[in-house]
Amino acid sequence: MDSGGDRLIIGLVGTLGAGKSTVAKYLETLGFEPFRLSNMIREKFKKRTWKRNTLQDSGNKLREKYGTSYLAKKTLEKIEEKGIKKAVVDGIRNLGEFEYFASKSKFYLVSVNAPAKIRYLRLKARKSEADPKTWCQFQEIEKIDLDEKLYFGQQTKKVMQKADFSIKNTDLTKLYQKVDTILKTLP
Secondary structure (H helix, E strand, C coil), X not given: CCCCCCCEEEEEEECCCCCHHHHHHHHHHCCCEEEEHHHHHHHHHCCCCCCHHHHHHHHXXXXXXXXXXXXXXXXXXXXXXXXXXXXXXXXXXXXHHHHXXXXXXXXXXXEEEXXXXXXXXXXXXXXXXXXXXXXXXXXXXXXXXXXXXXXXXXXXXXXXXXXCEEEECCCHHHHHHHHHHHHHHCC
16 A cells, blocks of 8 residues: 555535535546445445435444444545545544544545535435435434444534535535635645
């Protein structure tokens, strides 16, 4: 494995339905290779359909068994194996994942957020099998996602506080402009 000295990794953290995947897709158009920590969970358990709470629980099991940086380590291994110099990693939800990336690479964390009602409507519109179907389910899943009381659990709120940059995503055009502005500030 190389030292990654010239490798740039942008990590994405944010609330449910805030637009992290939209940011990742935009960065992909700018030459960044996309990675999702949840894909490491899917690969490990080889399950076809996932509900969000099943993904959360499965990720927790992996972090509990192998350490809180497990998903980040597996992702960085893939990035290194492929010799990728610019990557975007979507779905950093535990401080161990953040700390691992921050210690290994030229790494910048971007937090993406939006008001809860907007995010809920976005999730309903995308009609993913994994997403909550009701406002109550949304609130329940978000509560877990933001701050499980387990060291190996979902810690989105704590990870968001570590962000180098924060984006409030209420308008798609402005979202892209905000990402461009962030990229211009990077060394």
